[in-house]
Amino acid sequence: MVNRYFLVVVVFLFVITGCAGPVTSSKKGKPRVVDPVCAYFSDMGCVNIEVCENTPKSMYEGVTYYFCSSECKTDFDKNPLKYLKMASSPKGAKDPVCHMGIDELVRFVPSVYLNKVYYFCSDYCRAKFLTNPDYYMEKE
Template identity: 35%
Template sequence: MDGKANKNNSGKFIADPVCGIVIHNILLAQESVYKGKTYFFCSETCKAKFDLSPEKYIKIKNKEKRQQ
């Protein structure tokens, strides 16, 4: 049995709103709650940046949702 590359594994991939990296949620080290929503980050550095100006990163994320 190999536990690698199993697409049906529990868990999910989440995008770090600061650096944009997409990582599995078990690897996400930090989280921050802003306006009732939880955001996840790959590192303390990204969390610190988000905490300084959350609106900045939320706006960037919304922009990416637009059609290209």
């Protein structure tokens, strides 16, 4: 439990400080996500990745996960539960689209927008948020 909390805090602090890479100056920049394999290994250089057409991805139990490399995707595909069991959201986190409590879920979908990590109950809510993030951020 302490390891999970530590990992979440480290990832959150790293994303907040902007050390995970350049951030687009446009509010409508490409979406950024957390690579679950890199997060598992605390590889802070790869947790905040930009999603584009060529970004490696895998679907597991209806949720799409994105990766910084094909190697991370391959590792995830071999044993998704290994990487997902370490993932946890901050206590009290809510999906900004449907307002569901994320800490009540077994599985959730993280995404990074403007250096902030948002947690979603599903790919659907994440996609809806990314079509107009400013709308949902105003409602917070």
